[in-house]
Amino acid sequence: MPPQLKRGYFGDFGGCFIPETLQNAIRELDDTYNRLRTDNHFIQELDYLLKHYVGRPSPLYFASNLTTEWGGAKVYLKREDLNHTGAHKINNCIGQALIAKFLGKKRIVAETGAGQHGVATATACALLGIECVVYMGTVDMERQKPNVEKMRLLGTEVIPVHSGAKTLKDAINEALRDWVTNVRNTHYLLGSAVGPHPFPTIVRDFQSVIGTETKEQILEAEKRLPDAIIACVGGGSNAIGIFQSFLDDKEVQLYGVEAQGKGENAGEHAASLSLGRPGVLHGAYSFLLQDEHGQVTETHSVSAGLDYPGVGPEHSYLKDTGRVTYVSVGDEEALFAFEELARIEGILPALEPAHALAYAREFSKTLGKDKIVIINLSGRGDKDLGIVFEHQKRRRGNE
């Protein structure tokens, strides 16, 4: 067995299942990243941009109103919504766009679901002067319109994807096909901790800044570690980013919250870890929503960013080892949490972290007032206003 056979695995999960055409580019990316991660020049440039362009560190905010309202543990919010472009996605985009620059790639392709990764990629490309093409399912283009407009303003070409369920999974398929075709001059800037090795590792590393800061901030504020950290999981990049610094601190409970959509039947949800079984999609072996024959099933979530049948391989591993507990929350509870945070704290969360808030709401009540819970508020909700208004209208109609 060649030693590289298990390269890029987290336990049984991960790997690199890709067409031969991409093999060379993947190796080049892996080698370059391994060199750059310890290169002082690269680290300085990344740190500079994260501080002065993205606005890091993002605050860890003690939500006292929410704490009072929920009546349980002290609630802190890690404010990734305050980053430039309004979500955690930019952390990874700046990092990977810098790698692409070092690789001499003139063009970047990306996929986007909610549009947050698309906007962040378009932004990083505008900043670094790289041509940018973003694939987006037509269903997502409709429900996340403001982000489509933003990407276009940033000089990015947004290509509508009409295949499959016309959402994130299909956008990744098209981006991969583009990469297979243009691999010589193009970098694929994958937006979540999914895909073939080395993407899950690269994305995790660039997002781990969230966890590193959170740890310092909570130690400063409370002089101790939190009791629990809660983050939403679609592909899982914000979650793996905040969990990373706490994996060895066994006293900190970690919760990943998936989208349960409208129910537990196939096609109604996007809870890969809770309701799927392992399989290979988009280059990695990981938990996957699929039918008995191995065909990937369609998913549903009110949140476009969680509407994905797969999940990052490291999450599958963390489920397997039991280090992280994965739970799921439906559309209605997420929408309620969205409105509650707006009303009580004056913060509009994205519908993705609204799932984490919804779980935290019930969970924190079970803890004493001396306990501490941190929620990763991975993005802001401006992009979701249309969906929320629609929902409110429907609810008023039902009353």
Added chain:
Amino acid sequence: MNSISDTFDRLKKDGKCALMPYFMANYPDSETFSNLLIAAQKSGADLIEVGLPFSDPIADGPTIQEAGQVAIRNDATVQNVFDLLRDLPRSFSVPLMIMSYTNLFLQYGLDRFFETAARAGIRGAVIPDLSLEESGPYREAAGKHGIDLIQFVTPTTHKSRLAAVAETARGFIYLVSVTGVTGARPEKKDFGLQDQIENIRASTDMPVCIGFGIATPEQAAAMARLVDGVIIGSAIIDIIKQHPISDAPAAVENFLRQVRNKIDS
């Protein structure tokens, strides 16, 4: 049914290039699919690739993607397709290969997949999203049942990798003609593969077959001068699409006959 290497030995003796059409299982429907296989035998196909549809075929262009969607609707599950292939008339004797994506093999169970496949007359497996690095268990399970796991080389495959490819390759080397996904490219005059073919020849004496993009008898004939086999997929699906279902087998047979004549001349 002959093995893949028997087939290439025979062709080599006759000084011929292999003609290898691709058909998507149960496309446009299961009965026509059977008739297409029989038509391909009549037209002189040496090996046939059968596509098992997957929901997310990242190496395929729009033509095969659409055919795959139709095939999924026509219940082209692993079991149904193997049943159909096993029940083909006795007179059907072309060695078959399965082309599909990793997850279908995995979910059916590797050993069970290849065991059932062997009983259905399958002699080779082509898995475009299975990289060399991940292929060990698949090659082993396939080999146990006399099935060759085919290895890809593409225009971007680095020379330094060819030794590892040659070492693991079984049956033949599948040379992808373009940097891209499947799909007919009738306008392409020259695929510029001479250097890569020389590189492969220098590292192995395994037969080399070219696929992806070949659409016309003329392109096939030009390729036949360089390699040991030509694979035609999307162009055949385009022909099926252009004809009423009942006429499709005859139209495909006619097209493959033209290709056969061109590559033999």
